Amino acid sequence: MASDPETRVQELHLTLPPAPKPVAVYKTAVRHGNLLYVSGHGPLKPDKTLITGRVGKDLTLDQGKEAAKQVGLAVLATVKDTLGSLNKVKRIVKTFGMVNCTDDFLDQPKVINGFSELMRDVFGDDAGVGARSAVGHNSLPGNIAVEIECIFEVE
Secondary structure (H helix, E strand, O other), X not given: OOOOHHXXXXXXXXXXXXXXXXXXXXXXXXXXXXXXXXXXXXXXXXXXXEOEOOEOOOEXXXXXXXXXHHHHHHHHHHHHHXXXXXXXXXXXXXXXXXXXXXXXXXXXXXXXXXXXXXXXXHHOOOOOOOEEEEEXXXXXXXXXXXEXXXXXXXX
């Protein structure tokens, strides 16, 4: 990868939403040593609204994937707000993706690819790809379409 993560965000013409604030009793991110644990984030848009609905009923697979990408942008906003720069990220270690979906929807991994592809595009083919889980849920808080938590190795 030729450029650093901050430059890649600009090159990809990505717009980060405002870093989300906690909606209950928790921190959006906690640093412990060289690990940054990022709490579950929803698909927060720059206008501070959320993408809601169930994939397989209210949203298509592609719309779910876009919601997961939007979660990724919100996570990047939190990471930047916490560390001061995305360039302090060494790699993504683990992603846990949850999809608000119907009982018969079976493509949760394809939905969470929206997040994973964004991380790869920003941090590179190695540092941007880590371990991952993608699961379906019958509901998520506020009817959000996707919720993702992750762990980064940082400087």
